[in-house]
Amino acid sequence: MYNFNRLSELIELAKKEQLSIVDIIIGREQELTNKSRGEIRAKMAKALTVMRESVEIGLSEDIKSTSGLSGGDAKLLIEAQKKGATVTGTLLSSAIAKAIAVAEVNAAMGRIVAVPTAGSCGILPGALLAVAEAKDLDDEAIIDGLFVASGIGLIIAKQATVSGAEGGCQAECGSAAAMAAGAIVYMLEGKEEQVLDAVAIALKNVLGLVCDPVAGLVEVPCIKRNAGGATNSLMAAELALAGIKSHIPADEVIIAMKKIGQALAPQLKETSLGGLAVTPTGCKLKDEILSK
Numbered sequence: 001m002y003n004f005n006r007l008s009e010l011i012e013l014a015k016k017e018q019l020s021i022v023d024i025i026i027g028r029e030q031e032l033t034n035k036s037r038g039e040i041r042a043k044m045a046k047a048l049t050v051m052r053e054s055v056e057i058g059l060s061e062d063i064k065s066t067s068g069l070s071g072g073d074a075k076l077l078i079e080a081q082k083k084g085a086t087v088t089g090t091l092l093s094s095a096i097a098k099a100i101a102v103a104e105v106n107a108a109m110g111r112i113v114a115v116p117t118a119g120s121c122g123i124l125p126g127a128l129l130a131v132a133e134a135k136d137l138d139d140e141a142i143i144d145g146l147f148v149a150s151g152i153g154l155i156i157a158k159q160a161t162v163s164g165a166e167g168g169c170q171a172e173c174g175s176a177a178a179m180a181a182g183a184i185v186y187m188l189e190g191k192e193e194q195v196l197d198a199v200a201i202a203l204k205n206v207l208g209l210v211c212d213p214v215a216g217l218v219e220v221p222c223i224k225r226n227a228g229g230a231t232n233s234l235m236a237a238e239l240a241l242a243g244i245k246s247h248i249p250a251d252e253v254i255i256a257m258k259k260i261g262q263a264l265a266p267q268l269k270e271t272s273l274g275g276l277a278v279t280p281t282g283c284k285l286k287d288e289i290l291s292k
Contacts, residue, residue, distance in 0.1 A: 002028035006251045007155055007199065011192045021186060021195065022144045025151040044143050044150075047113050051102070051125035054112045058101025065107040067289050069219040074101035091134045092234060099126025099230035103223040116153045116162040119169075119211075119218045120176035122226035124149055127180040127233045128187070137187060145183035152179045152199055159251070160258035164211035165270040167261025169222075173229040174206040174257065178250075180233035181240070190241050200246035200253045202236035207253075208260055210268035212275025215286040221276055 064071035077097035086093040099122035161167040181198035214220040267274030
């Protein structure tokens with residue numbers, strides 16, 4: 001009953017059944033797992049708890065990855081915020097700091113929620129938790145946003161991919177930004193069509209983004225791309241909530257992303273054989289890490 005493969009189908013189903021997007025996504029999960037609505041929401045609440053914990057660890061503890069390439073940047077951002085030395089303002093700066101915090105925890109082998117992948121794990125919690133704090137939203141609203149994000153991610157995975165090895169970083173950080181953008185619009189009571197516009201805008205902005213991790217590690221440039229993804233999601237939500245539409249429908253953007261990923265050279269899809277990974281500095285860092 002609650003089956004959908006495209007974002008347009010999800011919206012149509014919600015309207016037909018006179019239910020919210022969240023109700024449809026939870027209903028689908030109930031059909032697949034035979035679990036109660038309460039059990040499903042409780043499981044999502046646990047995911048939110050892990051997200052918060054990873055943010056807190058990244059912002060407060062002195063963490064460092066084994067490679068030495070990452071750790072401590074989120075704390076630097078927090079210190080700048082405390083001094084009032086931000087260019088972007090409180091909300092965006094907070095989202096960036098949180099996104100980097102989670103990505104740094106991941107690089108240090110800490111516990112995170114892979115949404116939709118470990119390499120893009122900071123984008124959704126960074127953006128959603130920053131918006132929730134700024135707008136004084138409760139946990140139930142955030143959990144609703146996470147369900148909306150999960151539905152968007154499911155559809156992207158079905159129609160295209162969320163794998164950097166298959167589609168480049170557009171499929172990882174791009175999908176995460178699209179998930180976050182749609183979730184934020186929903187959390188702020190935007191219309192269903194605005195959710196789709198936010199998804200389309202966020203994903204369009206990073207079409208063609210390659211996956212080129214230095215030394216094959218999810219650190220450089222991945223962590224800063226999480227900051228970029230969080231920024232992208234907030235911008236896309238801002239445009240969509242203002243009534244600005246995407247001329248290309250979200251479902252078509254997803255298919256375009258898939259085709260672009262298929263066209264990308266293997267060197268640009270998580271192999272570390274192209275892009276930033278083979279710059280002189282990228283090669284030097286790789287040699288230094290491998291020599292340890």
